[in-house]
Amino acid sequence: MWLEESCKGFKNYNRQYKKEYPTLKQYIFGHSMGSWIALSLFKERLDISGMILSGSSKFPYFLIVLQRLIIKLDILFFGKNKINNIMETLSTKRFNNYFKPNRTQSDWISTDDTNVDNYVDDKLCGYKVTSGLWLDMVNGIEEVFNKKNYDELNKDVPILIISGSDDPVGDFTKGVTSLYNYLKSIFSNVELKILSSERHEVFSGIKKNDAYNSLKLFLDKNL
Numbered sequence: 001m002w003l004e005e006s007c008k009g010f011k012n013y014n015r016q017y018k019k020e021y022p023t024l025k026q027y028i029f030g031h032s033m034g035s036w037i038a039l040s041l042f043k044e045r046l047d048i049s050g051m052i053l054s055g056s057s058k059f060p061y062f063l064i065v066l067q068r069l070i071i072k073l074d075i076l077f078f079g080k081n082k083i084n085n086i087m088e089t090l091s092t093k094r095f096n097n098y099f100k101p102n103r104t105q106s107d108w109i110s111t112d113d114t115n116v117d118n119y120v121d122d123k124l125c126g127y128k129v130t131s132g133l134w135l136d137m138v139n140g141i142e143e144v145f146n147k148k149n150y151d152e153l154n155k156d157v158p159i160l161i162i163s164g165s166d167d168p169v170g171d172f173t174k175g176v177t178s179l180y181n182y183l184k185s186i187f188s189n190v191e192l193k194i195l196s197s198e199r200h201e202v203f204s205g206i207k208k209n210d211a212y213n214s215l216k217l218f219l220d221k222n223l
Contacts, residue, residue: 006037007044014046025049025223032056032169032200033137036144042157043149050158050222052215055167055200057175058182064142071135080132087134092126095168095200108168111198111205150186158189158222162214164198164205191218 010028017026027050030038035056041048067087074084095108103113106126110116119125143149161183163176170176173194180192193214195207202211 007041010037010041011044011046014048018047027052027219030054030056031203036137036141039144040140040149042153045153048157050160050219052160052162052218053179054162054202055169056161056163056179057170058145058179059141059175061142064138068135068138071131071138075131075135078131080135081130083128084131084134085128087131088128098166098168108199110201111164111166111207115201115204145182147186155187156189157187158191158218159183159187160191160193160215160218162193162195162202162211164200164202165194165196166198167200167202169200189222 014026017024026048028038028041028048029052030036032055035053038051038053067090070086070090071084074082074086092106092108096102096105099107104116104120106116106120109119161176161180163170163173165173167176170179176194177192180190184190195202195205195210195214198205198207198211202208203215205211
């Protein structure tokens with residue numbers, strides 16, 4: 001699964017850095033899909049001192065079930081290695097519809113046009129993915145929000161959640177607030193910072209300085 005492979009790589013780095021720099025604290029920064037990968041690392045009992053989650057959300061359970069049904073039907077008829085255009089329409093294409101009239105197909109990414117253009121021009125960004133990857137991601141997200149995975153872990157690890165108020169991934173603050181409330185019910189030190197009018201990538205938007213200042217304050221307080 002995508003979570004297992006991604007976590008495997010991070011675990012190796014975590015151990016390596018701990019060996020080379022035993023006195024330094026390690027913080028995880030996870031953006032968008034990376035935020036759910038970052039959350040999954042807690043259950044691995046790694047030496048992690050804190051976490052920053054950007055462009056994240058907590059989806060309603062019924063939505064996860066519905067998405068999995070759509071993906072499995074697509075796999076049944078077309079196989080897991082086919083690009084899933086239905087999920088593409090339900091995610092990034094739907095996200096962009098909130099910002100009509102659109103200048104590009106990725107206006108939802110950032111409030112900075114230059115950043116959006118760089119994203120569009122980068123072949124490693126915004127590409128369509130297969131049904132197999134979609135299914136792994138949906139299953140992984142469901143696993144992340146299973147509270148049993150956080151039993152017997154350090155509940156005092158500081159967590160900063162940062163999002164734009166106009167980020168469709170965070171459901172325009174609803175999803176990211178749900179994430180905050182969920183983590184707050186498990187961990188004792190969780191902060192939520194929402195930047196007004198910012199979109200998905202707050203660290204490369206017009207108010208990126210505000211985002212970096214929030215990050216600095218969080219680190220200064222918890223280092």
